[in-house]
Amino acid sequence: MLQPSVCASKGDEYMSRFWNQRTASLTPYVAGEQPLPGQKVIKLNTNENPYPPSPAIGKHIKDFDPSKLRLYPELTSRTLREAIADFYGVRPGQVFCGNGSDEVLAFSFQAFFETKEGARPIFFPDITYSFYPVYANLYAIPVEKIPLNEDFTIPVDEFCRPSGGVAISNPNAPTTLALPLADIKKILESQPDRLVLIDQAYAAFGAESCVCLLPDHPNLLVIGTLSKSHSLAGLRVGYAIASEEIIEGLQRVRDSFNSYPVDTLALELATLSVRDKNWYEENTRRIISTRETTVKRLTNIGFTVLDSRANFLFVKPDGIPAGELYKKLRAAGILVRYFDKSRIRDYLRITIGTDEEMDILITAIQTIISDKSAAESPYTVGTITKIDEVTT
Amino acid sequence: MLQPSVCASKGDEYMSRFWNQRTASLTPYVAGEQPLPGQKVIKLNTNENPYPPSPAIGKHIKDFDPSKLRLYPELTSRTLREAIADFYGVRPGQVFCGNGSDEVLAFSFQAFFETKEGARPIFFPDITYSFYPVYANLYAIPVEKIPLNEDFTIPVDEFCRPSGGVAISNPNAPTTLALPLADIKKILESQPDRLVLIDQAYAAFGAESCVCLLPDHPNLLVIGTLSKSHSLAGLRVGYAIASEEIIEGLQRVRDSFNSYPVDTLALELATLSVRDKNWYEENTRRIISTRETTVKRLTNIGFTVLDSRANFLFVKPDGIPAGELYKKLRAAGILVRYFDKSRIRDYLRITIGTDEEMDILITAIQTIISDKSAAESPYTVGTITKIDEVTT
Numbered sequence: 001m002l003q004p005s006v007c008a009s010k011g012d013e014y015m016s017r018f019w020n021q022r023t024a025s026l027t028p029y030v031a032g033e034q035p036l037p038g039q040k041v042i043k044l045n046t047n048e049n050p051y052p053p054s055p056a057i058g059k060h061i062k063d064f065d066p067s068k069l070r071l072y073p074e075l076t077s078r079t080l081r082e083a084i085a086d087f088y089g090v091r092p093g094q095v096f097c098g099n100g101s102d103e104v105l106a107f108s109f110q111a112f113f114e115t116k117e118g119a120r121p122i123f124f125p126d127i128t129y130s131f132y133p134v135y136a137n138l139y140a141i142p143v144e145k146i147p148l149n150e151d152f153t154i155p156v157d158e159f160c161r162p163s164g165g166v167a168i169s170n171p172n173a174p175t176t177l178a179l180p181l182a183d184i185k186k187i188l189e190s191q192p193d194r195l196v197l198i199d200q201a202y203a204a205f206g207a208e209s210c211v212c213l214l215p216d217h218p219n220l221l222v223i224g225t226l227s228k229s230h231s232l233a234g235l236r237v238g239y240a241i242a243s244e245e246i247i248e249g250l251q252r253v254r255d256s257f258n259s260y261p262v263d264t265l266a267l268e269l270a271t272l273s274v275r276d277k278n279w280y281e282e283n284t285r286r287i288i289s290t291r292e293t294t295v296k297r298l299t300n301i302g303f304t305v306l307d308s309r310a311n312f313l314f315v316k317p318d319g320i321p322a323g324e325l326y327k328k329l330r331a332a333g334i335l336v337r338y339f340d341k342s343r344i345r346d347y348l349r350i351t352i353g354t355d356e357e358m359d360i361l362i363t364a365i366q367t368i369i370s371d372k373s374a375a376e377s378p379y380t381v382g383t384i385t386k387i388d389e390v391t392t
Numbered sequence: 393m394l395q396p397s398v399c400a401s402k403g404d405e406y407m408s409r410f411w412n413q414r415t416a417s418l419t420p421y422v423a424g425e426q427p428l429p430g431q432k433v434i435k436l437n438t439n440e441n442p443y444p445p446s447p448a449i450g451k452h453i454k455d456f457d458p459s460k461l462r463l464y465p466e467l468t469s470r471t472l473r474e475a476i477a478d479f480y481g482v483r484p485g486q487v488f489c490g491n492g493s494d495e496v497l498a499f500s501f502q503a504f505f506e507t508k509e510g511a512r513p514i515f516f517p518d519i520t521y522s523f524y525p526v527y528a529n530l531y532a533i534p535v536e537k538i539p540l541n542e543d544f545t546i547p548v549d550e551f552c553r554p555s556g557g558v559a560i561s562n563p564n565a566p567t568t569l570a571l572p573l574a575d576i577k578k579i580l581e582s583q584p585d586r587l588v589l590i591d592q593a594y595a596a597f598g599a600e601s602c603v604c605l606l607p608d609h610p611n612l613l614v615i616g617t618l619s620k621s622h623s624l625a626g627l628r629v630g631y632a633i634a635s636e637e638i639i640e641g642l643q644r645v646r647d648s649f650n651s652y653p654v655d656t657l658a659l660e661l662a663t664l665s666v667r668d669k670n671w672y673e674e675n676t677r678r679i680i681s682t683r684e685t686t687v688k689r690l691t692n693i694g695f696t697v698l699d700s701r702a703n704f705l706f707v708k709p710d711g712i713p714a715g716e717l718y719k720k721l722r723a724a725g726i727l728v729r730y731f732d733k734s735r736i737r738d739y740l741r742i743t744i745g746t747d748e749e750m751d752i753l754i755t756a757i758q759t760i761i762s763d764k765s766a767a768e769s770p771y772t773v774g775t776i777t778k779i780d781e782v783t784t
Contacts (some may be wrong), residue, residue, distance in 0.1 A: 016638065018587050018638055019503060019644075026648045028644050031651045046464055049462050050462070061458055064453055066444060069626040069627050070442070071625055112410055112411065113412060135649075138649065193410075232461050234657070235461050246408065249408060257498045
């Protein structure tokens with residue numbers, strides 16, 4: 001039998017003598033919990049799109065010739081880059097595709113931000129996508145976290161000071177607030193020799209895209225994903241849009257890591273999905289409409305709801321602490337995301353689901369607040385306690 | 393219009409003021425060339441499997457419900473890890489899955505080999521998979537390249553000296569020669585506190601798997617891929633097998649980089665493929681049989697052919713320089729791989745295709761050697777000169 005050779009323990013974790021120094025010092029990202037197969041839950045915790053992807057995908061899968069899989073994928077993701085370029089009105093050479101926007105973000109942190117001794121720190125908000133500090137730690141990039149204002153807006157002037165680069169999610173996660181183009185332009189102009197990364201994972205749901213700023217700002221790198229806007233979280237396709245020279249930097253890192261990050265099926269399905277603009281427009285309109293209705297209903301029951309430009313809400317409950325509401329919703333089979341972190345532990349992040357799912361959510365919240373037990377909820381799932389096991 | 397802001401040029405390449413120091417210093421891996429869509433070529437240059445994958449895959453694709461793609465993939469690739477664990481007779485916790493074995497190799501170099509000042513260099517052969525030096529450069533890992541013996545065998549004792557770790561491809565690429573288990577055991581025992589990475593990308597075609605050494609050697613990390621042995625190069629699925637503590641090291645790096653590297657479709661299709669052991673055995677038998685016939689035929693026309701345990705051959709032509717034969721085969725629509733590098737520039741790497749493809753290859757070689765022009769080859773493709781354009 002294999003004996004684990006544990007050399008040191010640190011809280012619940014163990015370290016191995018085979019890990020290098022950096023691996024031992026990592027604090028990995030923790031993704032939202034996933035239900036086990038067969039568990040019926042309302043999943044409003046990882047900002048997935050509640051609707052199936054473009055019907056063009058289902059048709060193409062049925063006709064797909066599996067013998068194609070014996071060959072490596074097309075090396076440059078050409079068809080997908082062309083589709084994304086058409087979508088945004090840029091050149092295909094300005095587009096880079098990767099295995100989800102997480103990979104594209106990781107490549108970007110690795111390719112552009114300096115790790116050397118004495119390098120200026122990069123800036124990102126203290127409250128933002130929690131993968132940014134993880135990337136910075138992985139690549140030993142110095143960081144200065146800029147505190148958001150009291151109302152969770154971004155203090156734009158703070159991002160205009162000399163830096164090693166900037167990373168901003170727009171709209172920001174989990175706060176849902178978006179920066180106007182003029183503010184992004186101001187940041188871009190304040191540091192023409194530093195890369196400014198704008199992560200538009202959720203921009204389809206109401207933020208202004210800053211791709212139009214590219215012609216005048218060679219220091220801009222825009223990151224996008226098909227996970228939310230195209231209902232393709234399971235396919236792992238993300239992209240970057242920038243000047244050709246920045247895109248070449250990403251290609252150099254990719255070709256030093258994994259030549260073919262986008263598989264053949266993902267490439268073909270993603271291309272069709274991006275080309276189906278009608279589906280995209282109808283889908284985002286539908287989600288925005290559900291969001292606006294949900295905002296009204298939550299406001300009516302006294303919740304504070306930030307002005308969302310995303311497919312999720314950031315809300316402060318009334319009459320019950322956020323952590324308690326999170327647990328009670330969970331016991332009732334409704335998953336939302338709760339961050340037990342300074343400044344945001346009074347808030348919940350709630351993904352916009354279907355109208356029906358939001359009805360069930362609101363009813364459950366009202367039931368919980370009026371102090372009925374969660375067991376009486378119309379949507380109780382017996383096995384829900386097991387989901388802890390699959391949380392990493 | 394966007395103006396590229398080139399700050400320095402270096403031969404054919406340009407560098408950007410937005411790239412960091414390391415990005416500018418990278419020498420990326422160059423994958424084998426890919427024909428353009430519609431080009432009819434015989435592709436013996438990237439060690440792909442000439443046969444379609446398990447028929448279970450085609451069936452599953454047809455029945456796949458595309459609405460599943462709206463959700464993130466299962467976080468731990470559980471079903472696939474279970475299938476691989478069953479295949480090798482290990483526990484699922486000993487298996488890690490990634491986006492092709494290139495990604496798994498990159499994570500391994502990053503997780504286990506030290507980059508700090510004064511760290512002992514890792515060892516790998518001077519002639520081996522050319523991604524190893526690329527990874528080492530990407531992660532600033534000190535390296536000592538150990539020269540292969542004159543006959544391209546691995547000088548085992550040299551790998552038993554104090555090191556920062558070891559990486560060996562077994563069978564080795566492009567030399568096709570395999571180390572016996574006893575030699576791997578000797579290396580493992582010589583440095584019990586250093587990680588020994590054995591890359592078994594091609595082991596299915598005749599090398600002994602060293603997974604059986606795991607119970608006694610916690611410093612062993614075995615890497616595998618479905619690209620060749622399972623005809624799934626286009627799906628991008630690779631894996632690692634090791635002790636749980638080493639696997640946890642890989643998980644930490646993955647979760648600091650990209651939480652979901654294996655997409656939902658790849659996960660399901662790869663699982664079915666690994667479970668179809670009959671297909672696997674029949675397919676590898678068939679390729680080995682074609683290989684042995686091809687070895688005899690090439691030996692008969694005077695070529696030196698190394699003792700291959702892989703799905704490709706490493707051959708020294710007779711009567712024509714390797715580089716010239718490579719070019720003439722290419723002009724005749726047959727792609728093989730040529731490395732214009734010290735020690736191996738007299739050799740060609742030739743993937744084992746179908747029996748029919750090998751017939752065409754041998755006929756073309758005979759035609760070329762008997763000094764007929766390539767234009768008279770029975771398999772000339774007019775547009776072949778265009779493939780240069782897609783070589784990165």
